[in-house]
Amino acid sequence: MLRYTVFRLAWMVPCLLALSLITFVFMHLTPGSPLQPDAANNPLTPAEQHVLAKQFGLDKPIWQQYTTFVWNATRLNFGKSYVFKTRSVTQILKKQTKVSIELGLVALTIAVVGGLGLGIMAAMNQNGPADYICTFLAMLGIALPNFVLGVFLILLFVLVFHLIPRTGGWTSPADVILPAIALGMTPLATIARYTRSSMVDVIRSDYVRTARAKGLAEPRVMLVHVVKNGLIPPLTIMAPIFAAVLTGSPAIESIFRIPGIGQYFVNSFTARDYPMIMAIILLLGAFIIALNLIVDLLYGVVDPRIRYS
Amino acid sequence: MAMQETQLSTLTAGRESALEMEGVSLRRANIWLDAWRRMIRNWLAIAGLIGVIGLILVAVFADQFMRNGGYARQHLADHGIAPNAHYWFGTDLIGRDLFSRIIYGCRIAMEVGLLTMFFATIIGVTIGSIAGFYAGQVDNLLMRVVDVVYSIPTLFFAILVMSALGRSVPHLIIALSLTSWPIMTRLTRAQMLSLREKEYIKAARLSGGHSWQIIMRHLLPNSMTPIIVAITFGIPTAIFTEATLSLFGIGVNPPIPSWGQMVSESVKEFRSYWYMAFFPATALAITMLSFTFLGDGIRDALDPRANN
Numbered sequence: 148m149l150r151y152t153v154f155r156l157a158w159m160v161p162c163l164l165a166l167s168l169i170t171f172v173f174m175h176l177t178p179g180s181p182l183q184p185d186a187a188n189n190p191l192t193p194a195e196q197h198v199l200a201k202q203f204g205l206d207k208p209i210w211q212q213y214t215t216f217v218w219n220a221t222r223l224n225f226g227k228s229y230v231f232k233t234r235s236v237t238q239i240l241k242k243q244t245k246v247s248i249e250l251g252l253v254a255l256t257i258a259v260v261g262g263l264g265l266g267i268m269a270a271m272n273q274n275g276p277a278d279y280i281c282t283f284l285a286m287l288g289i290a291l292p293n294f295v296l297g298v299f300l301i302l303l304f305v306l307v308f309h310l311i312p313r314t315g316g317w318t319s320p321a322d323v324i325l326p327a328i329a330l331g332m333t334p335l336a337t338i339a340r341y342t343r344s345s346m347v348d349v350i351r352s353d354y355v356r357t358a359r360a361k362g363l364a365e366p367r368v369m370l371v372h373v374v375k376n377g378l379i380p381p382l383t384i385m386a387p388i389f390a391a392v393l394t395g396s397p398a399i400e401s402i403f404r405i406p407g408i409g410q411y412f413v414n415s416f417t418a419r420d421y422p423m424i425m426a427i428i429l430l431l432g433a434f435i436i437a438l439n440l441i442v443d444l445l446y447g448v449v450d451p452r453i454r455y456s
Numbered sequence: 457m458a459m460q461e462t463q464l465s466t467l468t469a470g471r472e473s474a475l476e477m478e479g480v481s482l483r484r485a486n487i488w489l490d491a492w493r494r495m496i497r498n499w500l501a502i503a504g505l506i507g508v509i510g511l512i513l514v515a516v517f518a519d520q521f522m523r524n525g526g527y528a529r530q531h532l533a534d535h536g537i538a539p540n541a542h543y544w545f546g547t548d549l550i551g552r553d554l555f556s557r558i559i560y561g562c563r564i565a566m567e568v569g570l571l572t573m574f575f576a577t578i579i580g581v582t583i584g585s586i587a588g589f590y591a592g593q594v595d596n597l598l599m600r601v602v603d604v605v606y607s608i609p610t611l612f613f614a615i616l617v618m619s620a621l622g623r624s625v626p627h628l629i630i631a632l633s634l635t636s637w638p639i640m641t642r643l644t645r646a647q648m649l650s651l652r653e654k655e656y657i658k659a660a661r662l663s664g665g666h667s668w669q670i671i672m673r674h675l676l677p678n679s680m681t682p683i684i685v686a687i688t689f690g691i692p693t694a695i696f697t698e699a700t701l702s703l704f705g706i707g708v709n710p711p712i713p714s715w716g717q718m719v720s721e722s723v724k725e726f727r728s729y730w731y732m733a734f735f736p737a738t739a740l741a742i743t744m745l746s747f748t749f750l751g752d753g754i755r756d757a758l759d760p761r762a763n764n
């Protein structure tokens with residue numbers, strides 16, 4: 148187990164290196180450049196452009212720009228943003244990632260707690276009210292893209308019922324509720340569906356019948372035998388769901404005007420802000436790899452039959 | 457060998473007809489037929505199937521459904537008209553017929569969803585088969601490549617690729633295919649790894665079957681279940697991602713309509729022009745639900761444990 152973890156952690160390095168190379172290549176394939184030397188109405192004179200290119204290291208050959216980037220990145224130095232010239236990329240990301248992580252964590256909590264709870268309740272009371280709520284929410288989560296749901300939530304709670312004073316910004320707890328629900332709804336639906344079907348399988352299994360036959364109390368049967376074993380399949384989809392919540396945030400951040408990492412990514416792209424683009428993709432890549440590792444290790448905890456070597 | 461087979465089949469055929477004469481009806485076991493029988497008993501799956509067939513028909517014959525001069529024609533005098541007998545779904549802010557745009561948007565959505573999964577499946581299944589069949593070093597190398605692609609944040613990467621290539625439907629399909637194949641690879645590989653130890657595969661190897669022959673005739677047909685299910689769920693995911701990309705204005709190129717773009721452009725005016733967002737959102741919802749119900753149905757139908 149320890150050897151496996153160490154190996155997987157070490158493997159992150161070549162993975163991120165490859166990811167950075169792919170991003171770098173595509174980024175430079177994109178037409179246009181930060182200084183737009185070919186633009187007809189460029190306010191910068193050629194001499195000024197030359198000075199700026201030199202300052203940002205854009206005058207060097209492409210391969211040298213890449214090796215410089217990698218060398219600096221190993222010390223977590225991603226350079227200065229071309230757009231926000233006075234702040235380093237690391238400073239910007241520290242602030243913006245915090246917002247995105249807060250949003251993501253609240254959304255995930257809603258999705259995991261709501262999804263597991265609803266799925267378990269639906270399985271324990273098949274064709275009862277909880278089951279129908281579960282099916283209804285699952286359909287809603289599948290049918291509506293998160294940004295559409297976001298708009299409907301704003302209309303309903305802000306404009307029609309006035310329950311929440313406004314949207315936009317990230318200062319009060321009220322700013323968190325609607326975007327987190329919009330972002331968490333689809334994952335909640337997916338988790339609920341998986342949990343329900345896996346619980347139903349387990350409830351019908353022989354060892355649960357045995358547990359009941361030997362006279363165990365129903366709560367004990369449910370907690371010790373059903374829930375514990377029924378959690379393995381939902382666990383397998385957690386990593387893609389965590390990743391989906393993370394990468395699904397740009398749409399939600401744009402609709403709710405939240406100053407998170409997704410907004411910055413889209414903006415830095417239109418500005419060809421190379422250091423920002425590289426840093427954001429690498430940060431998210433590292434996050435996804437780490438999540439996959441955590442979920443893989445969790446399998447071993449939940450299902451002792453799985454052994455890593 | 458060939459003679460033996462003929463003898464064997466005449467023998468069984470003779471036995472069957474003999475049994476049938478005695479009034480015993482024989483039910484031939486065929487997993488696809490059984491799966492089909494199980495599926496048509498599931499009304500949600502049938503609703504999904506009808507929905508998917510309907511969507512594909514609308515996509516194929518989209519040109520026949522065009523009204524009021526097609527999806528790109530601007531009736532500037534009639535902009536922002538609510539649904540009426542002439543403009544069934546109303547017009548948008550530059551006077552384009554929303555009914556035509558939604559019908560044509562169906563073709564775009566189907567193109568993006570089906571073609572993305574087609575390419576993702578070809579790449580994913582090929583690599584997954586090779587990795588799973590040869591195992592060992594080959595598997596190790598290929599799966600490390602998959603690890604890298606798996607770590608790519610899908611939406612962000614699609615934004616990157618779309619900016620590099622420029623917006624158009626084919627570019628969208630390329631961008632989405634590039635990030636969706638690793639799931640297919642993982643599934644195929646896992647199936648192959650477990651199947652390659654089975655006795656009948658060992659027998660096929662012993663009797664001198666070529667590697668590709670064993671993969672195509674024995675391994676792939678037996679790995680189809682999870683692959684088919686993943687395809688049905690992958691299609692709505694691709695359409696979903698297209699909608700999100702269009703939200704940022706980097707999806708399809710105007711005036712080609714995209715449901716996602718239509719929703720995102722008109723959500724701001726929702727209170728004044730509800731129909732501009734409502735109809736494309738509904739079309740999107742119908743598509744998502746149809747494919748998901750069909751996928752659920754296929755999964756349940758192909759799972760023999762759900763036989764009761």
